Amino acid sequence: MLPKGNAKKVTIYLNQDTRAHPDTLWSAILGFLRHKHVAGATLIRADAGFGSHEQFNNPRSEYSAEHAGVRIEFIETPERVDELLPTLYDMVTDGLIAVQDVTVVKCIAKDAKTKRLEPEAPKKIVNTAAKLVRIYLGESDKQSGEPLYEAIVKKLRMMDFSGATVYRGILGYGANGRTRKEGRFGLSRDSPIMISVVEKPEKTDDLVRVVAEMMQDGIIVTSDVELHHIGHELPT
Secondary structure, three states: OOOOEEEEEEEEEEEOOOEEOOEEHHHHHHHHHHHOOOOOEEEEEOOOEOOOOOOOEOOOOOOHHHHOEEEEEEEEOHHHHHHHHHHHHHHOOOOEEEEEEEEEOOOOOOOOOOOOOOOOOOOOEEEEEEEEEEEEEEOOOEEOOEEHHHHHHHHHHHOOOOOOEEEEOOEEEOOOOOEEEEOHHHOEOOOEEEEEEEEOHHHHHHHHHHHHHHOOOOEEEEEEEEEEEEOOOOOO
């Protein structure tokens, strides 16, 4: 599975009838990538186009349909791409190879097969120093039309912070003196909101910076805590 961060996208342009004995070149390339355990590759057939031969390939033409263009794309780490490119360079005798920098934001591969249940390991309690971050804002605060507290939680999740919990208050006021409270019959008008996050000390500065950039009005409070984590260790 690809890690989040910098990666390379490789695009190979071919004609679908280009041969790599005894098979087509595109099939040979896909077989090579699978043999090398590339994270994934996609073959895309073009509807029409032309290349360096300046011959227009149109699938509606019986003659040129067999020469129609195909494109193979895959994304891998820079180190893996450097490893694969020499062989791909030799394989592509008529075509084009392009490489561009990309950023992997999310990569998940769910196994469709039911995994065998392993015996439950004994519980483990890990005690470590941590930071408690509390973010105070109002329920009516928005970012691009979305409730700000939802936008903050999504941002923290995308950046792999360990977790966040949103609390809705009944009554409160902040530095601006404006009272925030629930509406009648429990219907919210502008309830006070608090987001609580427990994180490693070395990641707290980044957390505060990211959240502060998203807020127009509010308070962020940090404090030292001792974390007693039961089960798995915190993600690195």
